[in-house]
Each structure stands twice: as C-alpha cells, then as structure tokens.
Amino acid sequence: DAKTTQPNSMESNEEEPVHLPCNHSTISGTDYIHWYRQLPSQGPEYVIHGLTSNVNNRMASLAIAEDRKSSTLILHRATLRDAAVYYCIAKSGNAGNMLTFGGGTRLMVKP
Amino acid sequence: DTGVSQDPRHKITKRGQNVTFRCDPISEHNRLYWYRQTLGQGPEFLTYFQNEAQLEKSRLLSDRFSAERPKGSFSTLEIQRTEQGDSAMYLCASSMTGNGYTFGSGTRLTVV
Numbered sequence A: 001d002a003k004t005t006q007p008n009s010m011e012s013n014e015e016e017p018v019h020l021p022c023n024h025s026t027i028s029g030t031d032y033i034h035w036y037r038q039l040p041s042q043g044p045e046y047v048i049h050g051l052t053s054n055v056n057n058r059m060a061s062l063a064i065a066e067d068r069k070s071s072t073l074i075l076h077r078a079t080l081r082d083a084a085v086y087y088c089i090a091k092s093g094n095a096g097n098m099l100t101f102g103g104g105t106r107l108m109v110k111p
Numbered sequence B: 001d002t003g004v005s006q007d008p009r010h011k012i013t014k015r016g017q018n019v020t021f022r023c024d025p026i027s028e029h030n031r032l033y034w035y036r037q038t039l040g041q042g043p044e045f046l047t048y049f050q051n052e053a054q055l056e057k058s059r060l061l062s063d064r065f066s067a068e069r070p071k072g073s074f075s076t077l078e079i080q081r082t083e084q085g086d087s088a089m090y091l092c093a094s095s096m097t098g099n100g101y102t103f104g105s106g107t108r109l110t111v112v
Helices: none
Strands: A009-013 A018-023 A032-038 A045-050 A061-064 A070-075 A084-091 A105-110 B005-007 B010-013 B019-024 B031-037 B044-050 B053-057 B065-068 B075-079 B088-095 B107-111
Touching (some): A009 A018, A018 A084, A018 A105, A032 A061, A045 A061, B005 B088, B010 B019, B044 B065, B075 B088
Parallel strands (some): A009 A105
Antiparallel strands (some): A018 A070, A032 A084, A061 A070, B031 B044, B031 B088, B065 B075, B088 B107
16 A cells, blocks of 8 residues: 555544545555544544545545545534544555555544 | 444453454455554554455464454454563454445453
8 A cells, every 4th residue: 555644633623624634645546545534442434435536425525636646535514523533545456455554643623 | 234343342361361352244244354553553454354264464463363264254363472562452344345444343452
C-alpha cells in the first residue's frame, strides 16, 4: 500500500462541516483510497472508499484530487459522536489484501 | 447479522502463560484478518485467511503466535509464553472479497 500522510489532530465545532485531508503522493493507478474511523474502545469502522471519482454515502463524502495524490474526507455536519481517529489508507488493488494503517487524524468535536 | 464477535473482551495473564482468543466473523465473509494495536498507534496487520487457508503472515507474527481457521468459519489466535510486549488490543476483521472490512471490538490483552 502507498504511504499516506495525515495531520495528527484536528478540531471542529459541532454541526459544522469537517474536511479531513490525506496525502498519498506515491499512490499507484490501481490503489483504492479507503477511510476508516475508530471510536474509543472500538474496532475501526468502514467509512467510505473510492478510486477516481468523488463518492458519497450516508456517513460522508470523499473528494479525490484529479491527480489522485491527495483526498479529503468530508463530514457534512459534525456531531459529538464523530469524535474519533480517522485513518486514510491507499490500498493496493494487487497483491496483499490487508489494510495498512498509519497514525490517523484524531478529530475532536467541540459542543 | 451480529457483526464480528471477539471473545474475550479483556484478558489479564501472567508472563509466560499461553492465551487463546476467538473471532467469529460475519457468516458469509470468506476473508478473516487479525491485527494488533498498541496505545496511540494504528492497527498493525498480523495475518489473513481466505476460507480456511492462511494466505499471508506479517513478520510481526513470531513463532510464539499461531492462528487457525479450521473450517473457514471462526478463527483462533494463540500466543504462547506471553511477554509484556504482547500487551495490546487484538482486533479481528472479516470481509467478502472486494468489499469493506468489518472489525470486531477487539480483545485487550494485559501481560503482568
């Protein structure tokens, strides 16, 4: 999997949008961009993934740069329950089926 | 579908003892993964099964660690002669080929 770089932490106010950035400059053409989040005392939870086009689901949106060297996870209205560590993973579509986690971004949501 | 279940949730053991953890994946998922997570770090891959075949093992998986998935359903992870450095959260995940991964809540191991 390609290396990803994320800020260690970010803060947001409740009910405001949050943009979580991720750099993956060495991503290959077949690597998917996955986002997982981990709430305290729980295992990671799938959020969203994409290859080239922007993606939306009920949890979040994923905006992928045209050159695919970066992406942004967008939470449209942060809630206190969104406070978690968010992991960006550039997963190889070829050999190796595991997810390779980095340090992630700890998101703090203020009421 | 009750998700991925792990048992026990917590385990405290004395150094040198053997421990075994169990993971029950989502029933239709053919892939099962074990990860280890220490405080403040992201999960680290240990090993992965497709059905009953163990297809990949990390170099983190020393000779004291062994994992099985005998009938392609549940899996066990055993650690022999535990050391204090084995203290961590052990996470299990399952997936259907090509889809997202579902993680369990983990087993927290403390070696004293």
